[in-house]
Amino acid sequence: MDCKRTQPPAPPELFVLRDEQGPILYAPLSRLMARANDSAVRVALAYASDPSTLDGMTQDEQDVVFALRDRGFFEQRAYPQHEVGFRPVQVTLFPTNNCNLRCSYCYAFGGEGGGNGEPLTTMPLEVAQRSIDLIARNAKERMDAGEPIRNFLVSIHGNGEPFCAYDLIRKIVWYGQDVAERLEVPAVFNAATNGVLTEEQLDFLIANFHSVNISFDGLPAYQDANRPLASGAGSFARLDHTMRRLVEAGVDFGIRTTVTAAMVESMPQIVEFVADNYPGIEQLHFEPVWECGRCKTSTDTMPSPQDFTRNYLAALEVAQRRGVRLVFSGARQDMIVDTFCKVSSGSFTVTPTGDVTACYEVSYASDPRSKRFFFGRFDQAVGDFVFDQDKLDELSGLCVHNFHFCDNCFCRWHCAGDCAAKVLDGIPIEEHQGSVRCQISRALTLNQIQRKLDWKPAIKDEHAQGTDTDARGVH
Ligand code: SF4
Ligand code: SF4
Ligand code: SF4
Known part of the structure; x- marks a missing residue:
């Protein structure tokens, strides 16, 4: 199976995470994050899925969108790609x-x-x-x-x-x-x-x-x-x-x-x-x-x-x-x-x-x-290595683009489907179902995000009705 090297489809990837303080907007490909309230989340998701919804929004809602947009939350980013062509150093x-x-x-x-x-x-x-x-x-x-x-x-x-x-x-x-x-x-x-x-x-x-x-x-x-x-x-x-x-x-x-x-x-x-x-x-x-x-x-x-x-x-x-x-x-x-x-x-x-x-x-x-x-x-007769290109092509498919279980996981571009030897133990790529490790990866990744947010002073954005969209809350 080849690695699918597609560009992100619209809308850009935007996740809503939650902790005891409320929602967090998170764009994994750019690693942008911001604490938000429920109304800010609603308008952000609406605009991300259809920018024409901006016209029907109130001024306050539009200001939330503009604040997030200025910081790059709605930009499409290219998917990461692993190296192809086997020329190891x-x-x-x-x-x-x-x-x-x-x-x-x-x-x-x-x-x-x-x-x-x-x-x-x-x-x-x-x-x-x-x-x-x-x-x-x-x-x-x-x-x-x-x-x-x-x-x-x-x-x-x-x-x-x-x-x-x-x-x-x-x-x-x-x-x-x-x-x-x-x-x-x-x-x-x-x-x-x-x-x-x-x-x-x-x-x-x-x-x-x-x-x-x-x-x-x-x-x-x-x-x-x-x-x-x-x-x-x-x-x-x-x-x-x-x-x-x-x-x-x-x-x-x-x-x-x-x-x-x-x-x-x-x-x-x-x-x-x-x-x-x-x-x-x-x-x-x-x-x-x-x-x-x-x-x-x-x-x-x-x-x-x-x-x-x-x-x-x-x-x-x-x-x-x-x-x-x-x-x-x-x-x-x-x-x-x-x-x-x-x-x-x-x-x-x-x-x-x-x-x-x-x-x-x-x-x-x-x-x-x-x-x-x-x-x-290593081929003794040739005195050098021989490689199987078909196998290399198959290995190239062991990437998160092909692990559809991970499609809706906010860790997709960080954890990238976890260790293939563990999660694909004898099963085809299509049957990747994550593992018990997913709970750990998600909890600790969320904690990394929380720590980054909490290192910054929370700046109350009046227009956003409490949404922290200040640049100091964004990474
Ligand atoms: S945590 Fe699980 S679902 Fe998320 S990317 Fe890793 S393996 Fe996939
Ligand atoms: S055990 Fe997992 S992480 Fe280690 S090389 Fe194999 S697939 Fe990669
Ligand atoms: S027994 Fe296995 S894990 Fe322990 S040192 Fe030897 S190779 Fe490493």
Whole structure:
């Protein structure tokens, strides 16, 4: 299915949200917002659907329309579009599916070969090298053509712990640095790791990686229980050492905390703990556990959307006081996009077996979802990658233009239909019905809007009978 790249139909998209203070007019494509009263909402919607209604309005009603129109509420804006044409300048490499932890909710059965009996595998160096060649060449050509590309990006991730293949990681980084020097294109290296590293690995990480994401379950007891070492012992002490060294070295790093029902009430406490112990982290990312992979075989359950939202908002108060940036993936009112992640542009992710997948969570050919997300592989005979253009075209259709369930959602251009692996688990695009996560995304996005409105002094517009249409209430 192609991505439908249509312009917005008239009328422009205008939503009426409500909270305890009353209605909020919200135009998502321009991110304009204003508190209003019911009569202002009525005239705004009437004018948006048919501008000729202006003639029949009273002077006060017309003034409301003019105030909103001056601020751009009725302008048609182009829909966002994701990149088409597969010329990646970024690659995510999964060096190994081996792992030194056995997290109870691991989506990939890390250290156990995906749960379907696949062997533990380390990526051949040649596969990593050809991946880097491809993105570096693209970056060079696109820079020479005047595109705003500044580097190529190698991200190290995994359906296991990447540093379990430390020797390979060193060779990947050295090779990337050589290519960067030869082509005169800067190379950037990012890593996602569980943080249980040797001292030598830690030194290498600090010296060579620009940004690091660490998975940490927020408090020592949760970390030890949910993310034990393969031996069954707790992992917190090792991880704590890593994070303290990253702080000390001034490395740009973020923490990702997977929230289960059992720990949801501790979210504010987790923010305090992180702020106390790892000051200056780039962000703290809370994500409710998704029941897939090893999680299905454990007792971990997803918190209810109400519990997650309530505790996230309480945690946000702490975060603002402590100077921590808090994130949940579905609430991002500052973004205007048509896809949740890069999956629809064919995110170039290479598994240890040399398969190319568009989705981090789908990394085994035995996973039924690989039919949708796998779109290429490293061909040993050719010594390079081969890609399936038909698959790439299908992936391009994984965008919110085609998720009609989202058509009337005010988060449509922010959440963009959420994570395709979660909401389309084995179903056709047409059957996208959102998920339990929608409640969280909507509540937290509304909260982002409220915060922006409430940061501004409410200016009473006499003509609008209480409608706050002052520019300071508009974004
Ligand atoms: S560290 Fe990552 S790959 Fe390893 S078991 Fe935990 S979640 Fe899975
Ligand atoms: S589809 Fe979901 S799981 Fe897959 S890469 Fe995108 S956000 Fe991650
Ligand atoms: S309906 Fe759900 S998945 Fe779709 S945009 Fe809204 S919150 Fe996201």
